[in-house]
């Protein structure tokens with residue numbers, strides 16, 4: 001039996017949380033812990049929570065309940081909680097009273113304090129709760145244990161200033177703070193030296209990135225992209241998320257000029273009705289969104305466009321919903337994350353009185369998914385016969401022996417026969433079949 005202590009991190013929610021979990025894994029590795037695949041066998045379990053969807057809350061409390069048994073069998077077992085849910089006082093209060101087996105609670109702004117909290121737990125032998133309300137200075141140079149050797153997330157900014165009326169993120173992640181460009185460049189160069197080919201730049205709204213350089217000049221997001229595009233050895237640049245209201249002509253130009261920017265943009269539209277967009281506080285109209293799509297396609301004709309759409313926002317009429325369907329048909333999205341609106345405590349939309357009945361939301365959701373799947377299937381079918389560069393991610397998730405999977409520049413998942421030794425390389429694959437959610441192909445001669 002190994003004497004090395006182990007950890008297991010369970011991550012809910014978005015890429016920001018995934019990236020934070022890599023930092024936590026890096027800190028635990030530096031503290032001498034090893035990763036344990038089986039959650040219930042680990043010495044420390046961290047649950048990195050998300051508060052964007054109601055359903056994530058329920059899953060989280062269910063998971064906490066399951067951990068009670070392990071604590072009873074092994075009192076030295078440590079349960080730590082972090083992430084967006086821990087930035088909400090009503091959740092902390094519930095955890096404190098109903099889940100006494102939780103040992104450590106920290107928030108999104110102080111993950112760098114985690115090692116300190118663990119040693120305080122050991123010395124004081126009592127629960128540690130430390131949640132900061134604001135972000136303060138960005139802490140640079142934290143360790144990281146990456147999930148993939150060949151691709152990596154890179155945070156370029158934290159927080160959000162937009163206050164979309166359905167969203168809790170500005171309350172849990174604080175106001176926007178951009179990293180300094182030289183810190184980002186240093187991190188990406190180090191990743192490339194370590195074998196990374198693709199980076200995904202992360203921020204709640206990357207388009208409003210504004211970092212100060214050494215000479216205290218402002219660097220915008222498009223300017224940052226040009227700098228990253230010049231890094232030798234880096235092959236692909238992705239980013240998310242782009243708010244349509246801040247998508248500038250300079251960013252469109254960067255798509256034209258920077259060959260390393262992937263052929264994909266995730267551009268959440270959320271709704272096709274101007275009235276609903278206004279109630280969501282999104283600051284654009286459907287016409288403006290369509291114009292943006294046209295301008296990006298003018299410089300990158302085959303670009304893949306994905307989106308997020310919320311169905312059943314308070315006050316959404318049948319006519320409003322038809323406008324969402326209409327916008328989807330006009331754009332022809334490659335894929336879409338579709339959500340049924342659910343009330344988030346503490347957001348302005350919680351107070352809106354004209355909530356849409358559940359059965360209406362579900363009926364609209366089905367209709368929306370049909371429209372989105374139709375365009376996704378058509379866009380994928382149009383790729384048959386094309387030869388794409390595919391970054392190989394490993395064996396196919398569909399479990400067929402001898403099959404690999406990877407991503408095209410357009411972020412499309414491709415399954416194809418090949419040897420696992422190709423993992424982490426970029427290969428040319430000819431597309432032989434286009435399905436709704438993925439492609440099939442064969443390595444091109």
Ligand code: SF4
Pocket residue numbers: 160161162163164167168169170204205243
């Ligand atoms: S832009 Fe809107 S949806 Fe995105 S994180 Fe900010 S408030 Fe939430």
